[in-house]
Amino acid sequence: MDHHLFKSPGHDHGRCVKTAMNRAEQVCQRSGSRLTTLRRRVLELLWQNHAPLSAYELLELLVRDGRKAQPPTIYRSLEFLLECGLIHRVESLNAYIGCDQPQKEHETGFFICESCGYVAELSDSSINLSISKNAELLGFRVHKPTIEISGLCKFCTEDNDEH
Amino acid sequence: MDHHLFKSPGHDHGRCVKTAMNRAEQVCQRSGSRLTTLRRRVLELLWQNHAPLSAYELLELLVRDGRKAQPPTIYRSLEFLLECGLIHRVESLNAYIGCDQPQKEHETGFFICESCGYVAELSDSSINLSISKNAELLGFRVHKPTIEISGLCKFCTEDNDEH
DNA sequence: CAGTGTTATGTTATAATGTAACAATTTCCG
DNA sequence: CGGAAATTGTTACATTATAACATAACACTG
Ligand SMILES: [Zn+2]
Ligand SMILES: [Zn+2]
Ligand SMILES: [Zn+2]
Ligand SMILES: [Zn+2]
Numbered sequence: 001m002d003h004h005l006f007k008s009p010g011h012d013h014g015r016c017v018k019t020a021m022n023r024a025e026q027v028c029q030r031s032g033s034r035l036t037t038l039r040r041r042v043l044e045l046l047w048q049n050h051a052p053l054s055a056y057e058l059l060e061l062l063v064r065d066g067r068k069a070q071p072p073t074i075y076r077s078l079e080f081l082l083e084c085g086l087i088h089r090v091e092s093l094n095a096y097i098g099c100d101q102p103q104k105e106h107e108t109g110f111f112i113c114e115s116c117g118y119v120a121e122l123s124d125s126s127i128n129l130s131i132s133k134n135a136e137l138l139g140f141r142v143h144k145p146t147i148e149i150s151g152l153c154k155f156c157t158e159d160n161d162e163h
Numbered sequence: 164m165d166h167h168l169f170k171s172p173g174h175d176h177g178r179c180v181k182t183a184m185n186r187a188e189q190v191c192q193r194s195g196s197r198l199t200t201l202r203r204r205v206l207e208l209l210w211q212n213h214a215p216l217s218a219y220e221l222l223e224l225l226v227r228d229g230r231k232a233q234p235p236t237i238y239r240s241l242e243f244l245l246e247c248g249l250i251h252r253v254e255s256l257n258a259y260i261g262c263d264q265p266q267k268e269h270e271t272g273f274f275i276c277e278s279c280g281y282v283a284e285l286s287d288s289s290i291n292l293s294i295s296k297n298a299e300l301l302g303f304r305v306h307k308p309t310i311e312i313s314g315l316c317k318f319c320t321e322d323n324d325e326h
Numbered sequence: 327c328a329g330t331g332t333t334a335t336g337t338t339a340t341a342a343t344g345t346a347a348c349a350a351t352t353t354c355c356g
Numbered sequence: 357c358g359g360a361a362a363t364t365g366t367t368a369c370a371t372t373a374t375a376a377c378a379t380a381a382c383a384c385t386g
Contacts, residue, residue, distance in 0.1 A: 034382090036334070055372070070337065075373065080334095091254045092309050094343095094372065111303045120301060127293040131312055134288050139317030140274045146255050146311040149294060154302030197353085199363070219342070233366065238344065257343065257372095 013050065020047045020098055024086050027102050033084055041065065042077040043086055043098060051117045052095035090119070092148045097121075109147030115156035176213065183210045183261055187249050190265050196247055204228065205240040206249055206261065214280045215258035253282070255311045260284075272310030278319035 024043055028035040035043075045061050046053055053061075055074050062069040078096055081087040085102045089095070090110060097119055099108070106123040113119070127147060135142045152160065187206055191198040198206075208224050209216055216224075218237050225232040241259055244250040248265045252258070253273060260282055262271070269286040276282070290310060298305045315323065 034333080036381095038335075068336075070335095071373070072337085072375090073335065076335075091311070111298065111301055113303075114306060120303070122297060122301075125293070125297050127290060127297060130288070130290040130293040131310075134285060134290060135274065135312065135314070138274060138283060138285075139320065140276075140283070140312070141315040141320045142312055143277060143314035144312075146309070146313070147294075148254070148309040149298065149303070149305055149307075150309070151298070151306035152304040157302065157304045197362080199352095201364075217342085218344075231365075233364095234344070235346090235366085236364065239364080 017047045039077050039080055046098045052090050052093050052097045054095045091146050107145050112150045113153035114150050118153050180210045202240050209261045215253050215256050215260045217258045254309050270308050275313045276316035277313050281316050
């Protein structure tokens with residue numbers, strides 16, 4: 001169960017992390033928010049993992065860097081990154097993951113593989129349209145939709161079927 | 164902000180709780196699972212509230228009953244009720260709520276009012292269809308969809324608009 | 327460049343949510 | 357009744373998150 005898509009031959013992960021960090025710099029520059037060393041590092045750790053990490057896993061990684069970090073340190077960084085739209089929180093995992101497209105406002109959903117941990121972010125899909133329609137029928141004003149579909153990704157499904 | 168729908172004139176809440184408990188008895192009888200005094204009480208507390216309650220809020224209510232309850236007590240009851248389909252867990256609130264239609268298997272979604280706490284359960288809607296379609300495109304096998312839309316319910320929206 | 331207000335981070339303590347492990351009790355069934 | 361299985365009690369602990377206050381870094385003015 002170690003075939004994270006981002007480790008697959010088709011995925012240049014070094015480049016993937018770099019472009020994510022570049023995007024982040026741009027996003028912060030435009031909005032005038034400060035991507036400090038700490039915040040940049042937290043985001044980088046998330047992208048290096050390219051899968052959800054919990055606050056305390058991130059904390060552990062910061063400590064390995066040699067930094068004297070306590071829970072508030074990491075939670076504050078995560079709060080900042082969330083506000084900038086650079087990361088998302090995965091409610092059903094109490095974990096955090098880098099966002100694909102922080103440039104544009106978007107409602108997002110996740111397909112989460114229970115076997116390998118891979119997460120596919122899906123935005124502006126027909127799902128959001130369905131939600132809007134259902135909300136309208138109820139007279140409900142949507143603020144933040146949380147859509148997290150857990151199951152098995154393509155590769156893990158194939159593995160299971162073979163055995 | 165105290166106009167929970169279940170407190171509104173149109174809603175006979177006493178009856179609502181009773182029918183929910185009756186349904187629960189039936190569901191358990193058919194499946195051969197045991198709705199003990201404790202489990203029945205937990206479910207009843209959830210229905211009396213008719214809105215999400217956290218595990219520790221329920222625990223507090225059990226203690227007020229005079230029961231010597233510790234965390235495992237409540238978590239085990241919740242686990243049982245979840246397995247029976249009598250309640251749902253609301254991931255984005257770390258809370259639990261009684262299920263409308265425990266008779267039939269269903270994938271569910273919630274519209275959660277941030278102002279008054281009311282939760283509308285929505286099942287078998289077009290949302291689930293959209294999810295299936297998107298999943299199919301990804302080759303993803305859905306196990307458990309989590310759909311939790313937070314925002315403002317009809318009544319709270321109207322309140323806001325008036326002021 | 328010093329002075330000053332603002333923002334960010336460090337530090338300590340504690341709250342809120344959830345489980346593991348084992349003991350005592352109750353229920354079920356022959 | 358008597359033993360097996362399920363349920364609940366009890367203690368201890370793990371994980372996730374925040375409050376409150378101290379210090380440090382930064383940004384801007386004059
Ligand atoms: Zn990558
Ligand atoms: Zn997978
Ligand atoms: Zn009711
Ligand atoms: Zn409302």
